Amino acid sequence: MYNFDIERPGTVADAVSALGREEAQPLSGGQTLIPTLKARLAAPSVLVSLSGIEELKGVRMEGGKLCIGGGTTHGRVAREAEAHYPGLASLAARIGDPAVRNRGTIGGSLANNDPSACYPAGALGSGATILTNSREIAADDYFQGMFSTALEEGEIVTEVRFPVPSAARYEKFIQPASRFPLVAAFVARFEDGVRVAITGASNNGVFRWPEAEVALSSSFTADALEGLTLSGDEMISDLHGSGQYRAHLCGVMTKRAVASLV
């Protein structure tokens, strides 16, 4: 990696201030950024480490919502969200491997918005709200395409607030090399309807599947999805599968998620 300065603020305010420095880059769990730096594919002059900010860490229920600090590791979410939102805890428990789960954070994952990451599906599928140091952003407005979000330069994800559905399941089919999702579906059943979010599949990153949501809202059964298809045209096509295959897997994973809940 190239040389850089490192700042280790203890508060969000100090972190925001440090991110005002030229070519500063926030560093959370570093599970994407550190390999990128090691490959010399990024050259920030300052890294602002968020891992020492206690106010960014924690899992709690508040106002009927599950609130997870942006600096909370996947491993901690897996453990502490289990009692409140088992569908999300199960998603967190299956991200990467133990080393990744002990370092990687929800805020880092959502800020990066990798098209094959797990958390974007959980956040979008839950209709979560992303809180930053300056505002609140609805998940529906937050994800803006592959590696693209509503975050401004220097804005930090401080907390993610999840409405808790009556049932939810994250069904993942892994890419055999990276073990990221090749396609994964997050299905959440709320009193007022069902949300379905798909990750891994689209060139435009995580997305909702409205037809599936309508069908499942009227009948929450795998059979309700029968005949629904997605086009492979906008899907990722690579060494590990064509767009058409991914489009097919969207249906399979969504059906399996539903089947596991009924």
Add this chain to the structure above:
Amino acid sequence: MPKDGGIGASSKRREDIRFLTGVGNYTDDINLRGQAHVFFLRSDVAHGTLSNVDTSAAESMPGVVKIFTGADFEAIGGIPCGWQITDRHGQPMQEPKHPVLAHGKVRHVGEPIAAVVAETLAQARDAAEAIVVDIDDLPAVVNMKDAVKEGATKVHDDLTSNLCYDWGFVEENKDAVNKAFEEAAHVTTLELVNNRLVANPMEPRVAVGDYARGTGDHTLYTTSQNPHVIRLLMGAFVLGIPEHKLRVVAPDVGGGFGTKIFHYQEEAFCTFAAKACNRPVKWTSSRTEAFMSDAHGRDHVTKIELALDAQNNFMAIRTDTYANMGAYLSTFAPSVPTWLHGTLMAGNYKTPLIYVNVKAVFTNTVPVDAYRGAGRPEATYQLERLVDKAAHELKIDPIALRRQNFITEFPYATPVAVEYDTGDYIATMDKLEEMADHGGFAARRAASEAKGKLRGFGVNCYIEACGIAPSNLVGQLGARAGLYESATVRVNATGGLVVMTGSHSHGQGHETAFPQVIADMIGIPEDMIEIVHGDTANSPMGMGTYGSRSLAVGGSAMVRATEKIIAKAKKIASHLLEASEGDIELKDGAFSVAGTDKSVAWGDVTLAAYVPHNYPLEDLEPGLEETAFYDPSNFTYPSGAYACEVELDPETGHVAIERFWAADDFGNIVNPMIVTGQVHGGLAQGIGQALMENCAYDSDGQLLSASYMDYAMPRASDLPFYDVDHSCQTPCTHNPLGVKGCGEAGAIGSPPAVVNAVLDAMRSGGHDIAHIDMPVTPSRVWNAMNGQG
């Protein structure tokens, strides 16, 4: 009762104490005083003319010691090739120059263009980024069949084409083979790809060059399977350093799988640069560099045909293979698709007529060479897929078709120039059927179907040629080296032994297994014997470890040297016991006089050899040290029968290996636990090839699978618990231990069983698919089952 020592005992691997507790001594652990680091600037294009390499800005960067480019190596030899193939017209293969650093052209992504030696690796890397390289892109040659078309872009401008050789074997059989096909009752044809693989040893390659100005001695520490071979190739052909001034050390090596046999540019560079910079120079490959600079494996495109008579007897086999050489000829690359592949095309079957054609092709890709099995997996895969396809076409049981055509009498001379000394293919197949509970398959399939899954059963046999190799034979076949092995047995005064071997252990357990052999011969505990290897300064000239040769060839050299030791020790004992030499017997570590109670202990004899006070000095030299070189008279031929049961998810195409059974005949076995471990490892790599691993290039010659994000290595959770048996033993007839070798069998024998099982599963779901190429990934299975090509 299991034995607790000697041949046949599962002695625990003594080397694991240091490997598992983090106190091994790997090449990267070697750091010399004053050491500088080298970073190689590598080509990011597959093919282009190197018009300018400007290092001027980089040279003034902090910490830079010296920067080298191709021009610095113009006067120096290139990387040599160790095997020359003669083509079907009697002409030698086309052999391009292989520069240490690219000169004139770059020919694959990853080829080193410049080397920056600096105080630290980071400084070397910084300076490398300041080198200005101008490359005029040329069309990349990637597809082998396109590469040999008239008018194709040439990888090497000074060669007549991209065809390295067009090899026919046995050329004299060709007409008779063609005639058999005309007369056949049934012909089965199969076209397939044997996917390109990257070996991925856990330890990447490392080289540390050192030069002693005071003596003129060069030392290279390197991750090699054969340090003597590196010393010979690099000293004699690249750098012009006589062997007595060049020491090559390969200490603990963390896996080789073939890819650490070869002599690489980085080794020559570090040795050269250590003298040029007058300080040690170290290189440690990153994983990404390994993907684009370690020799790759396999990469064959094959059409194979089988002619059968009306009674389903095999009449003839005909093959047409394109074998990728990559951009340059790696050390043993030409031998892999020819003598390590064509000679195995008879497999386990008494097919009277065989013709193998191999076209070796240059492309703008990383050089391809031996990888675990080397040619034999390619032969086994095509043959065993073909036999399965024939059985399916003829609607007969694939096991019955195999049994009908098995070779049953030994020795057996195949029509492809080798003679199998021993084997019992019926016995291994019987054992396999017993282990695999084939009768219970229907119930297991029904259970899978109840879950919405498909279940398939696949089987294959294999034969391989190990114990490489008789030197006079391989010399006739084009080898530019002998393939004997050596051992020096040094007995110390107090009776302990140090055995110096030319074999090299990079995970095989030699330090444990070799002493078991010698302990048995003398009748002393294994821990009195120490194995020394991996350093040209302290072991006799040997050819190293590959081709499952170490016990069969290196072990035989040890036996011969130990026999000399025992013969001399008996002379000493006869003097001490005042008895005739012919009456001396060695048993349980003591020499006795036959028919008496007179005896003298091993340690008393060895002490007498070094403190020769009461010693026949007029007839016998003092000391007890002997060397032997062993050159095998034939290959060894391990064989076996493997089966695999898969469960296939028709909705996603995912294939899970539920069970895997391996019944091997390795001849006599020294350490059953180590043998089982070798089979396990081989199976992991074979199943990896069958289901997951794929080294892929795009049409521009860019490596698509250049990291573990895209190159899928099998993990423990991808693999089943194996059922491994090696109780079928037909000892090798021509080496003193009767051993055959076990290192490659798992990787050779497993891919066809997996693919045969997947096709069986698909057929059970109504998808009558004739063939699917490896790796059988979920998307390929789904595509095949859904008519998506």
